[in-house]
Amino acid sequence: xxxxxxxxxxxxxxxxxxxxxxxxxxxTRLNTFMQIDxxxxxxxxxxxxxxxxxxxxxxxxxxxxxxxxxxxxxxxxMAQNAQTAPKRATVLDGLNGAGKSAELLKLAMVAATSGHIxxxxxxxxxxxxxxxxxxxxxxxxxxxxxxxxxxLLRSVSAVSREALSKVxxxxxxxxxxxTLESGKTLADLVxxxxxxxxxxxxxxxxxLEIASSQTVVPVFIxxxxxxxxxxxxxxxDQDDNVLPANRFRLAQSFLPFFEGKSLAKGWVVGATSYAExxxxxxxxxxxxxxxxxxxxxxxxxxxDPGVAELPFDVVKVERLSSPEAWGLMQFYQKxxxxxxxxxxxxxxxxxxYANGNPRQMFAGVTTYF
Numbered sequence: 001x002x003x004x005x006x007x008x009x010x011x012x013x014x015x016x017x018x019x020x021x022x023x024x025x026x027x028t029r030l031n032t033f034m035q036i037d038x039x040x041x042x043x044x045x046x047x048x049x050x051x052x053x054x055x056x057x058x059x060x061x062x063x064x065x066x067x068x069x070x071x072x073x074x075x076x077x078m079a080q081n082a083q084t085a086p087k088r089a090t091v092l093d094g095l096n097g098a099g100k101s102a103e104l105l106k107l108a109m110v111a112a113t114s115g116h117i118x119x120x121x122x123x124x125x126x127x128x129x130x131x132x133x134x135x136x137x138x139x140x141x142x143x144x145x146x147x148x149x150x151x152l153l154r155s156v157s158a159v160s161r162e163a164l165s166k167v168x169x170x171x172x173x174x175x176x177x178x179t180l181e182s183g184k185t186l187a188d189l190v191x192x193x194x195x196x197x198x199x200x201x202x203x204x205x206x207x208l209e210i211a212s213s214q215t216v217v218p219v220f221i222x223x224x225x226x227x228x229x230x231x232x233x234x235x236x237d238q239d240d241n242v243l244p245a246n247r248f249r250l251a252q253s254f255l256p257f258f259e260g261k262s263l264a265k266g267w268v269v270g271a272t273s274y275a276e277x278x279x280x281x282x283x284x285x286x287x288x289x290x291x292x293x294x295x296x297x298x299x300x301x302x303x304d305p306g307v308a309e310l311p312f313d314v315v316k317v318e319r320l321s322s323p324e325a326w327g328l329m330q331f332y333q334k335x336x337x338x339x340x341x342x343x344x345x346x347x348x349x350x351x352x353y354a355n356g357n358p359r360q361m362f363a364g365v366t367t368y369f
Contacts, residue, residue: 014061014062015033015064015331015334015335017033017034017035017062017064018034018035019034019035019036019037020034020035020036020037020065020067020106020109020110020113021037021109021110021113022110022113022114023113025067025071025072025075025106025110026072027072029067030067030068030069030072030323030327031066031067031068031323031324031326031327032066032067032327032331033064033065033066033067033327033331034064034065034067035062035063035064036063036064036065036105036106036109037109038062038063040108040109040112040159041063043155043158043159044108044120044122044155044158044159045122045151045155048122048123049063049122050101050102050104050105050122050123050224051100051101051102051224051273051275052097052101052359053065053101053102053105055362055366056362059335059337059366060335060337061335064331065102065105065106066099066102066324066327066328066331066358067106068099068103068320068321068324069321069324070099070103070315070317070318071103071106074103074106074107074269074315075106075107075110077090077267078107078110078111078114078220078267079114081218081266081267082114082116082218082265082266082267083265084265085262085263085264085265085266085267086262086267086313087260087262088260088262088311088312088313089221089257089258089267089268089269089270089311089312089313090267090268090269090270090312090313090314090315091226091258091269091270091271091272091288091310091312091313091314091315092104092269092270092271092272092314092315092317093271093272093288093289093314093315093316093317094272094316094317094318095274095357096273096274096275096359097357097358097359097360098317098318098319098357098358098359099317099358099359100224100271100272100273100317101122101224101271101273102358103271103317104120104222104224104269104270104271105122107220107222107269108120108220108222111218111220111222112159112160114218115162115163115217115218116160116163116217116218116219116220116266117156117160117163117164117167117186117211117217117218117219117220117266118156118159118160118163118220118222119152119156119207119208119211119219119220119221119222120155120159120220120221120222120223121152121222121223121224121254122224123224123225124223124224124225124226124228124229125225125228125273125276125279126148127145127148127228127233127245127248127250127251128228128231128233128234128235128245128248128251128279129233129234129276129279130233130234130235130236132145132147132148133145133146133147134235134248136237136238137249140249141247142247142248142249142252143235143237143243143247143248143249144201144248144249144250145248145249145250146197146198146200146201147197148250149193149197149200149201149204149249149250150193150194150197150200152204152250153190153193153194153200153203153204153207154194156190156207157187157190157191157194161187163217164185164186164187164190165185165186165187166185166216166217167185167186167210167211167214167216167217168182168183168184168185168216169181169182169183169184169185169186169188169189169210170182170210170214171210173189173206173210175189175192175193175196175199175202175203175206176192176196176198176199176202178192180192186207186210186211189203189206189207189210190203190207193207201249201250201253204250204253205253208221208253208254208257211263212257212261212262212263212264213264214264214265215264215265217265218265218266218267219263219265219266219267220266220267220269221254221257221263221266221267221268221269222268222269222270222271223254223258223269223270223271224270224271224273225271225272225273225276225279226258226270226271226272227272227273227279227280227281227284228245228251228279229245229246229251229254229255229258230245230246230281230284231244231245231278231279231280231281232244232245232278232281233245233248233279234278235248258270258311258312259311259312260311270312272288287309287310288310288314318356319355319356319357320351320356320357320358320361321356322347322348322351325347325350325351325356325361326342326344326347328358328361329342329346329347329350329361329365330342332365337365337366338365350364350365
């Protein structure tokens with residue numbers, strides 16, 4: 001726009017930010033924005049961003065996220081789990097716009113820069129929303145999604161090539177007509193799945209089996225919209241019956257890790273999404289947010305939620321603290337999203353109106369954009 005009137009059109013400001021990594025993910029960065037590596041985002045899917053972050057990044061002029069207290073807590077936990085893995089997966093839960101997808105993305109970024117094997121699904125909605133090719137499996141009652149499995153393998157290879165090359169198979173593995181000797185590595189295994197899409201599911205299953213049992217390199221498995229693993233999908237079988245997610249091989253590859261199977265070294269983390277309510281099973285929602293038990297003297301009127309225990313641990317992503325809200329608004333001013341002076345009164349007003357919800361605060365300052 002070289003001919004644009006400079007009185008009305010100005011260059012989009014690009015605040016200088018530190019890149020989020022294992023070295024910069026420290027408590028000294030609390031309440032500040034940090035940049036997410038473009039190369040990492042491109043490797044997980046060109047032009048695709050988790051949750052509603054695409055609109056944020058476009059206005060920011062670069063992918064950047066607020067480093068919160070919950071971020072630090074999760075990063076510290078991941079460092080601990082890199083030595084001794086927990087027995088159960090962890091699922092991030094919270095209201096729409098609380099920042100669940102953002103927290104999972106930051107964890108995946110730190111894991112990648114820490115040299116972990118990163119298996120990160122930034123969106124599992126295509127696994128269930130009838131938007132991608134699928135078909136019945138060969139000699140199996142499970143349905144296959146070769147294209148999606150191949151994309152996931154491509155992401156793993158791009159993000160974790162060096163880490164994959166450090167892990168020997170430890171056994172001979174046969175995929176189709178090809179056999180890999182035990183001395184080959186996980187990188188060789190993934191390559192076969194990439195070169196032959198019809199073997200993508202086999203390669204992914206072998207990758208998960210071997211990676212989860214080895215102790216050479218920590219593993220990070222992160223799935224956004226993880227509730228889709230238990231939902232009824234929009235896909236149908238040959239008789240036009242609705243297919244549940246567990247009838248798909250891709251979902252079945254990851255379900256065990258959220259239902260009790262543990263890693264030898266690393267961490268399994270998921271994030272819920274309530275944006276597509278049809279893919280949030282009611283029983284799962286009830287277990288994540290059980291109705292309160294009301295202590296009433298009359299036992300006939302007392303209410304027992306009778307909620308079954310979840311097979312994973314839950315971390316609630318709560319609303320922004322006041323210092324976090326201040327850091328958010330300070331960055332918005334630097335990015336020219338907020339053009340008025342950032343005062344304590346302005347921050348308090350936006351924070352209260354949004355009830356501390358990051359998505360609502362973003363909407364509150366971009367209403368006319």
